[in-house]
Amino acid sequence: MKEELIKLHYDVVSGDYLKAGESSSNIKKALMQLGIKSDIIKRVCVACYEAEINVVIHSYGGCIDVTIYEEEIEIVVSDEGPGIEDIDLAMTEGYSTAPETARDMGFGAGMGLPNIKKNCDIFGIKSIISKGTEIKMIIYFE
Amino acid sequence: MKLIDIKELLDAEFLTKNNYYDKEVERAFGCDLMSDVLARVSGDVLLLTGLANIQTIRTAEMKDIKCIVYVRGKIPSKEVIDLAEEKEIILMSTKYIMFTACGILFNAGIKGAEIQI
Numbered sequence: 655m656k657e658e659l660i661k662l663h664y665d666v667v668s669g670d671y672l673k674a675g676e677s678s679s680n681i682k683k684a685l686m687q688l689g690i691k692s693d694i695i696k697r698v699c700v701a702c703y704e705a706e707i708n709v710v711i712h713s714y715g716g717c718i719d720v721t722i723y724e725e726e727i728e729i730v731v732s733d734e735g736p737g738i739e740d741i742d743l744a745m746t747e748g749y750s751t752a753p754e755t756a757r758d759m760g761f762g763a764g765m766g767l768p769n770i771k772k773n774c775d776i777f778g779i780k781s782i783i784s785k786g787t788e789i790k791m792i793i794y795f796e
Numbered sequence: 797m798k799l800i801d802i803k804e805l806l807d808a809e810f811l812t813k814n815n816y817y818d819k820e821v822e823r824a825f826g827c828d829l830m831s832d833v834l835a836r837v838s839g840d841v842l843l844l845t846g847l848a849n850i851q852t853i854r855t856a857e858m859k860d861i862k863c864i865v866y867v868r869g870k871i872p873s874k875e876v877i878d879l880a881e882e883k884e885i886i887l888m889s890t891k892y893i894m895f896t897a898c899g900i901l902f903n904a905g906i907k908g909a910e911i912q913i
Contacts, residue, residue, distance in 0.1 A: 672875075675854030679883075682857070692860065699858040700834050707851075760830030760847045760855070769835040772912075 660684055662720040666709040666733070671759050674710045677718050678703040681729075684722065690795055698727055698793050701773040704766045705731040705789050711756045712736070713786065725795050726775075732788040738781040745771065745779075797821060797906060799863055799886060802842065805900050808865060808890035811872070812881050819862060819886065825909035826867075826898045830855040836911040837861070844897055848872040853879045862886060867894045 662684065664677035678699050685695045702718065709716040709731060716733025738744045745767050752762030771777045776792035799819050803810060825837050826844035833843060833855050843861050845852055848870040856864055863886040866872065871889050880887050890897055902908075 672850055675851065675857070679854070679857060696858070696860060703854065703858045704831075704834060759849060759851050760828060761851070763829055763831040765831035765835045769831070772835075 656723045656725075658721055658723060659688070660720070660722040662718075662722075664718045664720075666706055666713075666716045666718060666731075668710060668713055668715045668735075669755075670710060671755075674707055675703055677706055681720055681727075684720075685727070688722065694793065694795055697773040698729070701770045701791050701793070702729055702731075704770045705729070705791070707756075707761055708766050708789075709733045709735075711752050711761065716786070727793050727795070729791045730788065731791075732786060734786040737783040737785055738779075738787055739783060741779060741781060797904065799842075799888075801904075802863075802865070802901065802906075803888055805904055806865065806888070806890040806892060806897055808888040811866075811877050811887040811889055812885070814881050814884055814886060821863060821906070823907045823909045824898070824901055825911075826894055833859060833861075836913070837909050838912050839910050841909040842901075842906070844894060844901075846870055846894055848876065850876050850879060852876070853883060853885060856880075856885050857883050863888070865890055865897065867892060867897045 682699050713733030713735030719730045721728045747768045748764040750762050750764035756762030774791045775794045778790040781787040821842040824842040828847045842863050844865045846868050866889040869891045
């Protein structure tokens, strides 16, 4: 049984671009306090921030659940929303269904999901149409 | 190159009080798409952008980018500047357009960022 060091929970509000990134920022702080290597922290932050932005852009709201173990971090980002019709297509770089507001904020280029996957050691995604989407990310500290 | 020299070259103004004049950068990345910054940039870089919203600070925070230069005379809101100060990210603003600002820095020896494709 893996020992849990820290558990964190954050709510993510749909359309709130001002707050988007706060959860990822707090996770960064927690990892820095634990003395995790900076390149690992960067990967966690990028993956989590992209996922958080996705919830803000595409869903009706969601949450981030973080469990930090001695040797890895597990982040589950789940939302209530329209869901993803074709996950393979959504995972293709450059494909996006984001509205103009997301593009105005510097996002919505269809880079999010592929970039999340690239930064994770283990990545899983499941989505149910008209219900929502859940992303699970695991990043090892070594 | 020291940030104070970059400020002079770009005829820029510092927007944050945490002006670490001795901080140096060797490489830069210029774009308005934060997705590209998150996906492509690696290493310690200066970010030049024409986007002046709060996500530029968040993106810089996640990628450990210590300085942002806003081009085309863009000045972000006080909220954005306050967050940058809290996160110890240095902001400056230049009237030059992206192309010119990048050209000036390139001529002065700043290299392009190493990127991940």
